[in-house]
Amino acid sequence: MIHYKDKLAKGSWVTYRAEIKVLDCTVRDGGLINDHHFMEGFVKAVYDTCVAAGIDYMELGYKASKKIFAPDQFGLWKFCEEDDLRRIVGDNPTPLKLCAMADAERTDYHTDILPKDQSVLDCIRVAAYIHQLPTALDMIKDAHDKGYETTLNLMSISVVHDNDMAEALEVLAASPVDSLYIVDSFGSLYSEQVRDLTLAFLKAVEGTGKEVGVHAHNNMQLAYANTIEAIILGANRIDATINGMGRGAGNCPMELLLAFLKNPKFHLRPVLECIQNVFLPLQSEMEWGYQLPYLLTGMLNQHPRSAIKIRASDNPDDYVGFYDQVTEKE
Amino acid sequence: MIHYKDKLAKGSWVTYRAEIKVLDCTVRDGGLINDHHFMEGFVKAVYDTCVAAGIDYMELGYKASKKIFAPDQFGLWKFCEEDDLRRIVGDNPTPLKLCAMADAERTDYHTDILPKDQSVLDCIRVAAYIHQLPTALDMIKDAHDKGYETTLNLMSISVVHDNDMAEALEVLAASPVDSLYIVDSFGSLYSEQVRDLTLAFLKAVEGTGKEVGVHAHNNMQLAYANTIEAIILGANRIDATINGMGRGAGNCPMELLLAFLKNPKFHLRPVLECIQNVFLPLQSEMEWGYQLPYLLTGMLNQHPRSAIKIRASDNPDDYVGFYDQVTEKE
Numbered sequence: 001m002i003h004y005k006d007k008l009a010k011g012s013w014v015t016y017r018a019e020i021k022v023l024d025c026t027v028r029d030g031g032l033i034n035d036h037h038f039m040e041g042f043v044k045a046v047y048d049t050c051v052a053a054g055i056d057y058m059e060l061g062y063k064a065s066k067k068i069f070a071p072d073q074f075g076l077w078k079f080c081e082e083d084d085l086r087r088i089v090g091d092n093p094t095p096l097k098l099c100a101m102a103d104a105e106r107t108d109y110h111t112d113i114l115p116k117d118q119s120v121l122d123c124i125r126v127a128a129y130i131h132q133l134p135t136a137l138d139m140i141k142d143a144h145d146k147g148y149e150t151t152l153n154l155m156s157i158s159v160v161h162d163n164d165m166a167e168a169l170e171v172l173a174a175s176p177v178d179s180l181y182i183v184d185s186f187g188s189l190y191s192e193q194v195r196d197l198t199l200a201f202l203k204a205v206e207g208t209g210k211e212v213g214v215h216a217h218n219n220m221q222l223a224y225a226n227t228i229e230a231i232i233l234g235a236n237r238i239d240a241t242i243n244g245m246g247r248g249a250g251n252c253p254m255e256l257l258l259a260f261l262k263n264p265k266f267h268l269r270p271v272l273e274c275i276q277n278v279f280l281p282l283q284s285e286m287e288w289g290y291q292l293p294y295l296l297t298g299m300l301n302q303h304p305r306s307a308i309k310i311r312a313s314d315n316p317d318d319y320v321g322f323y324d325q326v327t328e329k330e
Numbered sequence: 331m332i333h334y335k336d337k338l339a340k341g342s343w344v345t346y347r348a349e350i351k352v353l354d355c356t357v358r359d360g361g362l363i364n365d366h367h368f369m370e371g372f373v374k375a376v377y378d379t380c381v382a383a384g385i386d387y388m389e390l391g392y393k394a395s396k397k398i399f400a401p402d403q404f405g406l407w408k409f410c411e412e413d414d415l416r417r418i419v420g421d422n423p424t425p426l427k428l429c430a431m432a433d434a435e436r437t438d439y440h441t442d443i444l445p446k447d448q449s450v451l452d453c454i455r456v457a458a459y460i461h462q463l464p465t466a467l468d469m470i471k472d473a474h475d476k477g478y479e480t481t482l483n484l485m486s487i488s489v490v491h492d493n494d495m496a497e498a499l500e501v502l503a504a505s506p507v508d509s510l511y512i513v514d515s516f517g518s519l520y521s522e523q524v525r526d527l528t529l530a531f532l533k534a535v536e537g538t539g540k541e542v543g544v545h546a547h548n549n550m551q552l553a554y555a556n557t558i559e560a561i562i563l564g565a566n567r568i569d570a571t572i573n574g575m576g577r578g579a580g581n582c583p584m585e586l587l588l589a590f591l592k593n594p595k596f597h598l599r600p601v602l603e604c605i606q607n608v609f610l611p612l613q614s615e616m617e618w619g620y621q622l623p624y625l626l627t628g629m630l631n632q633h634p635r636s637a638i639k640i641r642a643s644d645n646p647d648d649y650v651g652f653y654d655q656v657t658e659k660e
Contacts (some may be wrong), residue, residue: 227557272649319602
C-alpha cells in the first residue's frame with residue numbers, strides 16, 4: 001500500500017523523540033473541580049505515580065493570591081506554600097520536576113513566588129488570556145530572574161483572532177519564556193485547527209530554543225487526538241492528567257498518552273495502578289470527564305461554565321433543555 | 331496567522347459536502363452487546379430518531395444464518411426477517427434508507443436475502459475479513475443482482491498486510507460493490523494510519539463512482555477523531571451510533587458526528603432527546619463505551635474480546651491484573 005507520509009510529521013512510528021516531555025497537571029486542573037480540597041494522600045499518590053511512570057513534570061497547583069482567594073475556602077493546592085509542598089515531596093530527590101501555575105492578575109507573584117534557591121519548585125507556569133500579555137510578560141521575567149524555568153500558557157486560544165495571535169507570538173518569542181503552550185480551554189478545537197496553531201507556534205519559536213506545548217480539554221472527545229496531532233507536528237511539551245481528571249470534560253488522559261509515546265523511560269503500569277486504587281474510589285465524590293453538555297459548549301466555542309453548572313444541578317442529564325438554552329438566539 | 335491548509339483536505343470549514351452520507355448502526359453494533367435482544371420500542375425509537383435527525387441510512391441488524399445462530403438464543407435483529415422489520419418501519423415512507431449486515435460465512439444469503447422488490451431493505455452490507463474476500467464477492471454479486479445497494483466492510487483492517495490490502499482493493503474496485511468501508515474492528519488505528527488507509531482506498535476507487543466509508547471503534551478514545559480524519563480526506567460514507575453504543579468501547583458517537591457536519595439537513599436535537607429518554611435508562615442494564623481495558627487491547631492491536639470478558643467479570647476494574655495478563659510474554 002502506498003504510504004502518503006505526512007511531510008510535516010516529525011519522527012516515525014517505530015522510533016521516539018527523546019525531546020518530548022510529559023507534564024502531569026492532575027492536581028492543578030483537577031483542583032478546579034473541588035477548589036483544591038485534595039487530601040495530602042491523594043497528592044502524594046499522584047507524585048509517587050509520576051516518579052514511577054517516568055513523567056517529566058508535575059504541577060501541584062496554583063500560586064494564587066490570598067487577597068483574592070480566601071484561604072479558608074480553598075485547599076492548600078490553591079496556594080502551594082513551600083511547607084505544604086515539602087510535606088509531600090520532601091526535597092524531591094527525583095528526576096521529576098515540579099511546577100506551580102500562576103494566573104495573570106490573580107497572583108501576588110512578586111512576593112509569593114520565592115527565589116528558586118528557596119523553593120522545591122522548578123518551573124512556574126504563567127497562565128494568561130491574550131489581553132493579559134503585558135502582565136504575563138512581567139510574571140515571566142520575575143520567575144525567570146528568580147531562577148525558574150517558565151512556560152506561558154495562552155488560554156482560550158480558540159477565541160483569539162489571527163492577527164492578535166501573530167503579534168503575541170512575536171512578543172513571546174522575544175521574551176525569556178522557555179515554552180509556549182497552546183491551551184484549548186473550551187475544548188473546541190478540531191485537529192486541523194490544532195495543526196494550524198502548532199505550526200504557527202513552531203514557526204514563531206524557530207531558532208529561539210523555545211519549545212511548543214499543548215494542553216487540551218475533552219469537551220468534544222478530542223483531547224487525546226488533538227494532543228497526538230500536536231505531538232506529530234513537533235510539540236514537545238505535553239500536558240495530561242491521570243484518568244483525564246480536570247475541570248469539566250477533563251484533559252488528555254495520561255494513560256492514553258503514555259500508551260502512545262514509545263520512549264522506554266515511560267511506564268504505563270504505575271498509572272493504571274493509581275487509577276485503580278486512588279481515582280476509581282474518588283469517582284463517587286467528584287465528577288470529571290466527557291458528558292454531553294460539554295459537547296454543546298465545545299461545539300459553540302463557548303467556555304464550559306454553563307455545562308459545568310448543569311452537571312451540578314438537579315437535572316444534569318437534561319440535554320435537550322440545555323441544548324435549547326445554549327442555542328437560544330439572543 | 332498563516333494557515334497551513336492541508337492540500338489533501340476536501341472542502342472547507344464554512345461549507346459542507348452534500349455527498350457525505352451518515353449511517354446509523356446502533357441497533358446492529360449495539361446488538362452485539364445483548365445478542366440483539368432489543369425491545370421493539372427501542373428499535374422504533376432509533377428509527378424515529380434517524381428520520382428526525384436527517385440521517386441517511388439505518389442498519390437494523392444482521393441477516394445471520396439460523397443454522398449457525400439458534401433463533402431461541404438471539405433477538406429478532408440478528409435475523410432481520412421481513413415481517414419483523416415491517417412491524418417497526420411499515421413500508422418505510424421516509425428518505426431514510428435501511429440496511430442489514432451479512433457476515434461472510436455466517437449467512438445463508440442465497441435464500442435469506444429476499445429480492446429487493448420483496449423487501450423494505452435498501453442496502454446489504456457485507457462484512458468480511460480479508461481471507462473471506464471470495465465469499466464476500468459472491469455475496470456482493472448476489473445482493474447486487476437482487477437489486478440492492480451494497481457495501482463491503484473490510485474488518486480488522488489494522489492487521490491486514492499492505493500487499494494483501496492492495497490486491498483486495500484491486501479486486502473490490504472491479505466488483506459491483508457501491509462502497510468500500512475501512513473497519514477498525516480493534517479500535518487500534520491512529521489518525522496517521524487512518525489517513526494512509528483512506529487515501530489508499532480513495533485511490534483504488536478513483537473513477538469507479540464507488541465511495542469510501544469508515545467505521546471506527548472507540549477503544550483508544552479515537553473513534554470520533556479518526557472518523558473526522560477520514561471525512562476531511564474524502565470518505566463520504568460514515569458510520570456512527572447514538573450515544574456511541576456498540577460492542578466493547580463502542581463506536582463514533584452520532585451526536586459528535588452531527589455536531590461536526592454542517593449540512594443543514596442534519597439535526598442534533600432529536601439525537602439528544604433519544605439519548606436522554608431512551609439510552610440513559612439503558613445504561614444500568616448494558617455497558618458500552620470506553621473503559622481502560624479497551625485501551626490496552628487497542629494499544630496492542632488485539633481483538634477486544636479479552637477486555638470485554640474482564641468487563642463482564644467480577645473484577646471489571648482490575649486494570650493492573652488485566653495489563654499483566656495481556657502483556658505477558660508467551
